[in-house]
Amino acid sequence: MTARLDLSASHAPLWLPNGHSQTIYSATLAHYHRIAFLRQRVETPDGDFLDFDWSGPGLFPRRDPEGAPPAHDGLLPKGAALRWMQPSDWDKLPTLGHPPALVLFHGLEGGSGSHYAQSISQYFRARGWIVVVPHFRGCSGAPNRLARAYHSGDSQEIGFILDTLRTALPQARWHAAGISLGGNALLKYLGEQGQAASWLQACAGISVPLDLLAAGEHLSENRFNRYVYGNLFIRTLKRKVMQKAQWFPGVIDIMRVTQARHLRDFDDAYTAPMHGFENAHDYWARSSSKQFLPAITVPTLVLNARNDPFLPEAILPGPSEASDAVLLHQPADGGHGGFPSGNFPCHLNWLPQRLARFFDTQD
Incomplete structure (x- = not known):
């Protein structure tokens, strides 16, 4: 059996005529509702940690479980998470009727504050879903x-990460989506x-660099890609690795x-x-x-704009x-991780709505 192919449009604005403009505008200027999270720190088997940012019915990041404003905690970095999860917060999450839940894996150097994570999380939170954005290391x-x-x-x-979430909320109907690196x-x-x-209800990979050889060479050899996108990533990656080099002399x-x-x-x-x-x-x-x-059996949407730079x-x-468990949606427009739509100044609602339509058909 073969996958299904969907070539329907993503309705990008005419005044964003190509993949570069759609990608850059979505990441910097497009309108979307912002959402705050509660953070959970999870210890890994190898002695490291991962930070999970949670949102959902019953969770209120701007006040503690007793209703008071959260106290400042120097261990919590400035970002989309406003306070740490408390034991009583878990009791406030829905447990009856197998509540829907979404885990969203971010892209290279992304996180819960990224434009795509914010727009997707806010949309599903408003629909009554539990949403968690786990951060990759660092x-x-x-x-x-x-x-x-x-x-x-x-x-x-x-x-x-998925095993940890399934153990934490076994009653939930878990869905998973990943953007770019996280989607791969x-x-x-x-x-x-x-x-x-x-056990996953449905999954989605969005703007995934499915062929890393082709994508890596495209980002490295194309002059515009190298100077605009590549340099943006390289700066933050180098800074992190040079800090590690001080902690682990001779390893890097x-x-x-x-x-x-x-x-x-x-x-x-x-x-x-x-990494071996x-x-x-x-x-x-x-x-x-x-x-x-070809080996995927979970219903999965693989969404790639054909103009992804x-x-x-x-x-x-x-x-x-x-x-045949895979739906390949390849609209002509959308850029990388953006899919802007609507009138000026446009918004980022098309992507979470596309995910919701796919997930709804699988539940």
């Missing part, structure tokens, strides 16, 4: 404890797990990291060797989620390259 505003960080193919980390790791996990992931090749000009150089110098790969090529080849699409249109999968 992305919550607090540096993680180990020399390692996170990467596009870390399906083991995805599994740990999620789709890889779904393909590896097959039927073992069937500081010279190569410092000289990295684009993502391929950075992945060659740090991401690949730190030979080089960037090996990392990209083994971590690409496109090769795992991070990914050449030519490598988008066709129906024969994914299982």
Whole structure:
């Protein structure tokens, strides 16, 4: 059996004529409702931690469970999470009738404050869903404890996060979505797990760099992509890794990291060797989620704009390259992780509405 293919439009504004303008405007100027979270810190088996940001019915980030304004906590970095989860907060989450819940995996250097996380979380929270945005290591505003960080193919980390959430709220009807890097790791996990992931109601991968070799070369070799997008990522990644180099002397090749000009150089110098790969090529080849699409059994939406500047249109999968559990939606417009729509100044409602329509058809 083959996947279904949907080429229907995402209704991008005419005054945002291409993937670059749609991507950049969505990330910087588009309107969306902002949402605040409560934070939970989860210890990992290897002695590190992950920060989960929660929202949902009964949770009120701007006051503590007793109704008072939250006290300032110096351990909580400034961001979309306003206070730590308290034991009594868990009692306020809905437990009857198998409440719907969504876990949203962010993209490279993203988090719960990212425009896509904010718009999606607010939309589903308003529908009465429980929403949690787990941060990959070092992305919550607090540096993680180990020399390692996170990467596009870390399906083991995805599994740990999903198992933690399922244990925390076993009565919920869990759905999962991932943007860009987070979507790649999620789709890889779904393909590896097959039927073992069937406890998930439905999943979605959004603006996923399905072929990391093609995407990595496109970001590294295309001059505009390298200077606009690549440099944005490289600056924050280098800063984090140089801090790690001070804590773990001799573990990181500081010279190569410092000289990295684009993502391929950075992945060659740090991401690949730190996470068990030979080089960037090996990392990209083994971590690409496109090769795992035929093994997915959970109903899954794979949404990629054909004008996504991070990914050449030519490598988008066709129906024969994914299982019949997959719906490939490939609108002509949308950019990367944005999908702006509406009249000026436009909004980001199309993406969460598209996710909701897909999830509703699977429940």
